Amino acid sequence: MPKPAPRTLQVLHAEQITPHMRRITLGGAEMHDFPKDQESAYIKLLFDQAGSERPLMRTYTIRTQRDTEIDVDFVVHEQTGIASQWALDAQIGDTIRIGGPGPAKLMTLDADWFLLAGDMTALPAISVNLEKLPADATGYAVIEIASEMDKQDLVKPAGVEVIWVINATTSATHSPLLEQIRALTWQDGQPSVWVACEFHSMRQLRDYFKHTRSVSKSHLYVSSYWKIDRTEDEHKVDKRQDSDAHDASS
Numbered sequence: 001m002p003k004p005a006p007r008t009l010q011v012l013h014a015e016q017i018t019p020h021m022r023r024i025t026l027g028g029a030e031m032h033d034f035p036k037d038q039e040s041a042y043i044k045l046l047f048d049q050a051g052s053e054r055p056l057m058r059t060y061t062i063r064t065q066r067d068t069e070i071d072v073d074f075v076v077h078e079q080t081g082i083a084s085q086w087a088l089d090a091q092i093g094d095t096i097r098i099g100g101p102g103p104a105k106l107m108t109l110d111a112d113w114f115l116l117a118g119d120m121t122a123l124p125a126i127s128v129n130l131e132k133l134p135a136d137a138t139g140y141a142v143i144e145i146a147s148e149m150d151k152q153d154l155v156k157p158a159g160v161e162v163i164w165v166i167n168a169t170t171s172a173t174h175s176p177l178l179e180q181i182r183a184l185t186w187q188d189g190q191p192s193v194w195v196a197c198e199f200h201s202m203r204q205l206r207d208y209f210k211h212t213r214s215v216s217k218s219h220l221y222v223s224s225y226w227k228i229d230r231t232e233d234e235h236k237v238d239k240r241q242d243s244d245a246h247d248a249s250s
Helices: 082-089 120-132 176-182 199-210 232-249
Strands: 007-018 022-025 043-047 055-067 069-075 095-098 113-118 138-145 159-166 191-198 221-227
Touching: 022 082, 022 095, 043 082, 055 082, 055 120, 055 232, 069 082, 069 120, 082 199, 113 120, 120 138, 120 191, 120 221, 138 176, 159 176, 176 199, 191 199, 199 221, 199 232
Parallel strands: 113 138, 113 191, 138 159, 191 221
Antiparallel strands: 007 022, 007 095, 022 069, 043 055, 043 095, 055 069
């Protein structure tokens, strides 16, 4: 199936929802044929480069979708990239070209209990997954955020415990997410596990769930959304190489 042609959307609203998370609402005439039910799917934001016909692409998750608009959440820090700086500067009426949407990565619901984990880049997707869980679901959502003030009110089943991990720095060797997950009481039965975070933490968590906890491949989704000191294009190459090496060793 051919990829959808890029479309130009307008900024309808901009809101700082926590100190390190900014929400941009996009809409406009070219939303008329945007597919329905795309929450947690990804889009590519396209930024023109001087002297190049190929735009820079940055990948973001659709947090919420309404009839004619979508919300996209951006993690913002002191050292901003091209997309987060755009989000900080965005004014109502500004435009942005986007590609997609690509497929949503949702967790397997045929399970006895659920475990979601990720850093702030994964918070939009984790939020969508929590909203789609059965009302009687049990389990955990372990979420790494930069400060106490970055906590968000999440819609979730009463039996799913949200655990916030406060971590203002990122390390290639130290994974607070993994430490917190190791401390969890592992429930009985078949778990469904969904994880997305920084590349190095992803590899440690993947090893833990696969080898220490023996989570079946059918019920395990693990992905890296970014990598320390690497651009998105560089991370994409590293991610592909890591996936090929992991598949070859499995």
